[in-house]
Amino acid sequence: xxxxxxxxxRPQSIAEATALFAALERDGKRPLxxxxxxxxxxxxxxxxxxxxxxxxxxxxxxxxxxxxxxDPLVFGAALSLTELEEANPFPLLTKAAREVADRTARNxxxxxxxxxxxxxxxxxxxxxxVAEADVIVAGPYGVRQCxxxxxxxxxxxxxxxxxxxxxxxxxxxxxxxxxxxxxRKQGEVGYPLVTIAALKKDGAIRVAFSGVCPFPFxxxxxxxxxNDRSRPAAERIQAAVAAxxxxxxxxxxxxxxxxxxxxxxxxxxxxxxxxxxxxM
Amino acid sequence: xxxxxxRELVLSINGERRAVVARQAETLLFVLRDGLGxxxxxxxxxNGDCGAxxxxxxxxxxxxxxMLAIETVGKEITTIEGLDDAPIQHAFxxxxxxxxxxxxxxFIMNAHALIERHPDADETTIQEWLEANICRCTSYQEIxxxxxxxxxxxxxxxxx
Numbered sequence: 001x002x003x004x005x006x007x008x009x010r011p012q013s014i015a016e017a018t019a020l021f022a023a024l025e026r027d028g029k030r031p032l033x034x035x036x037x038x039x040x041x042x043x044x045x046x047x048x049x050x051x052x053x054x055x056x057x058x059x060x061x062x063x064x065x066x067x068x069x070x071d072p073l074v075f076g077a078a079l080s081l082t083e084l085e086e087a088n089p090f091p092l093l094t095k096a097a098r099e100v101a102d103r104t105a106r107n108x109x110x111x112x113x114x115x116x117x118x119x120x121x122x123x124x125x126x127x128x129x130v131a132e133a134d135v136i137v138a139g140p141y142g143v144r145q146c147x148x149x150x151x152x153x154x155x156x157x158x159x160x161x162x163x164x165x166x167x168x169x170x171x172x173x174x175x176x177x178x179x180x181x182x183x184r185k186q187g188e189v190g191y192p193l194v195t196i197a198a199l200k201k202d203g204a205i206r207v208a209f210s211g212v213c214p215f216p217f218x219x220x221x222x223x224x225x226x227n228d229r230s231r232p233a234a235e236r237i238q239a240a241v242a243a244x245x246x247x248x249x250x251x252x253x254x255x256x257x258x259x260x261x262x263x264x265x266x267x268x269x270x271x272x273x274x275x276x277x278x279x280m
Numbered sequence: 281x282x283x284x285x286x287r288e289l290v291l292s293i294n295g296e297r298r299a300v301v302a303r304q305a306e307t308l309l310f311v312l313r314d315g316l317g318x319x320x321x322x323x324x325x326x327n328g329d330c331g332a333x334x335x336x337x338x339x340x341x342x343x344x345x346x347m348l349a350i351e352t353v354g355k356e357i358t359t360i361e362g363l364d365d366a367p368i369q370h371a372f373x374x375x376x377x378x379x380x381x382x383x384x385x386x387f388i389m390n391a392h393a394l395i396e397r398h399p400d401a402d403e404t405t406i407q408e409w410l411e412a413n414i415c416r417c418t419s420y421q422e423i424x425x426x427x428x429x430x431x432x433x434x435x436x437x438x439x440x
Contacts, residue, residue: 001326002305008350038346041307042327056351104341104390104412105328189411 002044008034010056014138014165020055021161022140029053033163035078035113038105043118057112062136062165071171072134077112077164081124084111090169093127095180096197100124102189112164116156121210123182125152126197129208129218130178134168154215176201179270182211183262185253193254194262198270205274211253212263213245226267233276237267289353293318294362304350308342309333311349312359320360320385324414331413334386335359339397341390341412360385367433368392371426379417387413391427399434406431 007029011017017033024031029052034040037056043049057063063078068089075084081097085106088094100106100114100123114124125148128135133148139162148167151157156164182195192211199206204227208218225239241264248256290299293316300315309326312318312335324332326345333344336358363369368391371377378384387410394401394409401409406427415423 001307001310002303004305005303006305008304008348036346037348037351038328038343041346041348044305045326058351098408101328102331102412103409104331104334104343105346107340107342108346188407 002041003047004044004050006051007053008056009053010059012059012061014060014062014143017055017057017060017163018138018140018161024053024055025161031055033057033116035110035116036080036108037113038101038108039113039117039119049118057110057163060165063112065166072168073171073174075111075167075169077115077166078110081106081109081111081114090127090131090174092131092174092178092180092197092199093124093169095178096124096127096195099180099182099192099195111167116158116164120155120214120216121191121195122155122216123192123195123210125216126195126208126210126218127178127180127199128167128169129216130197130199130206131169131173132206135164136166136168137162138165139163149218154217173199173201177274179273181266181269183266191253194259194266196263196266196270198274200274205270205276207267207270209244209263212248212259214247214249217245219243219245226271233268233271237264237271240267287350289349291316291349291352291357292355293357294359300349302349304348306349307345308335308337308347308349308352308357309344312344312357315349318359318361321389322382322385324382324386329414330383330386331390332383332386334389334413336389336393339393341393341409343412358389360389363388363392366392368395368426368430371430371433372423375422375426375429376419377422377426378415378419383413383415383417387415387423391423391430394427395430395434399431399438401431 031053032051034054034056057078063076065074065076067074073089085094085097115122128148135148136145177200179198183193184190195210197208210216221243222240250256286301288301302311321335321344322332324330328343328346334341335344338355
């Protein structure tokens with residue numbers, strides 16, 4: 001139950017959505033774009049989110065596109081995670097999506113919502129980092145396309161009134177050898193101790209993490225250490241982990257030391273599965 | 281521009297059109313129970329974790345504590361009250377797949393959708409779907425048996 005009132009809007013186009021946002025903002029309604037709504041509703045109940053208006057993105061056709069035959073592949077931000085899983089155009093994204101929350105919740109959780117939400121794990125961002133996806137953003141100044149990695153620093157750097165319309169992923173990249181693993185404190189559902197997504201392109205490993213820091217990340221320095229084949233794998237991993245950004249999460253799910261230990265083990269698994277045995 | 285007020289919603293529930301006046305910020309669970317007297321969907325955690333409030337929206341399981349009622353206008357809602365002698369209901373009774381019964385409507389709605397959508401579901405699919413629901417009495421083994429029996433019956437029915 002949401003302990004305050006808000007108005008619900010369901011625009012049918014990008015232009016209608018941005019115009020609504022601007023009008024509601026002018027009226028002091030502090031509007032929120034609304035995807036699956038799971039986070040807005042659950043955090044509202046706890047008074048951690050407050051708004052006088054939500055703008056549902058699910059009737060905007062561009063936000064609902066799933067084009068698996070195009071190159072690049074196109075994923076609308078308002079697709080549910082289970083819709084993406086069932087279509088499976090990008091297997092690494094499917095694996096990341098499948099580990100978020102539980103299946104019933106994923107019938108509602110959208111790709112855009114998972115990436116833009118307040119809950120900082122944002123695990124579906126990891127495949128988009130390593131695939132070097134593009135992102136289509138709409139806002140008061142029109143529609144723009146940019147590199148996902150350029151726009152994401154700890155979280156997506158969207159301007160007021162902007163929202164994600166789509167993600168685009170190079171078709172060939174989407175089928176490259178990859179690795180995904182999520183380790184939790186316990187059970188099969190829940191937040192990660194460490195989640196890792198990796199992909200090998202042109203002989204180089206790209207890797208992104210969630211659950212290690214209070215934000216998901218991909219780091220050039222970490223990857224430089226991992227791909228330094230002049231050194232044995234154990235040293236590469238040690239140097240990579242030492243180069244992680246800070247702070248390392250230290251909470252009830254796991255201590256900072258334990259998370260780094262788990263991350264190093266997962267990197268070992270990733271290198272092995274991506275064919276780096278000869279250096280191990 | 282519309283003001284934040286209550287609004288009359290016409291919802292399609294269990295094959296009937298039902299009108300209800302509700303806040304735009306109200307969840308489907310609350311409107312079903314307090315607005316329409318359909319108390320089969322249960323409030324548990326109200327946080328999307330337990331699955332006791334699961335209903336079907338256009339045949340897809342949804343945690344009704346996390347969906348606004350207004351989002352379901354124009355869609356087909358099925359609650360436990362709308363299941364009429366579904367095989368999974370009988371299977372639950374036969375295998376005594378509950379103790380206190382509080383989680384049962386949610387489990388049944390999720391399992392019913394699984395059986396309808398994936399009559400060929402394997403162990404992995406069954407686990408993936410059903411781990412969205414929690415049973416504090418830990419009747420999981422009996423629930424699994426009931427679901428597998430209903431799936432097997434559906435498979436036979438589908439073949440013929």
